[in-house]
Amino acid sequence: MKTVEYVCTTTSRTLVGKLDQDAAWFNMTQVAHLFGIRPDRAAKLLWQVGATGDIDAERDVRWLDHEPCLLSHRAVVSVGYHVNFGRTTAFRNWCASSLGTLCH
Template structure:
């Protein structure tokens, strides 16, 4: 797996991730920090995104070998739109441009 890093232009908060085939994976607690919320708030929003069909939990959420919860870039966008539209939009644009180049 290759590493990838996202830095939010408005907050300078960072996400360190891993590329796996056509998906980028990010640690759940970093995602919560990116959007300025607690892990509990993020968990509720993640559950909501799964309930509404914005993500497929079986495909977009997984546990790593260190028992950390990992979210796909699709799940990061879904959670982000529920809490901070601006930061989520910036992340989505980065995914569309930056990740597209890396997946080639």
């Protein structure tokens, strides 16, 4: 599995994830840190975007026993738009420019 790294240009906060098939995966703690919220708030937002159909929980969320749950880059974007539009737009743009070539 390839490792990917996103560095927020505004805050220098870093997300380190893994590429797996057609998605990059990031743990919930990193996602919460990127958006400046607590992990429990990020989990609540994740539940909300899943309930509204913004993400497909089976495809975009992985629950692991030994570490925080993992979110696909699609789920990170969905959660992020409920928290910080500017940081999310920058992350989405990075996904479009970087992940397209790495995932194929």
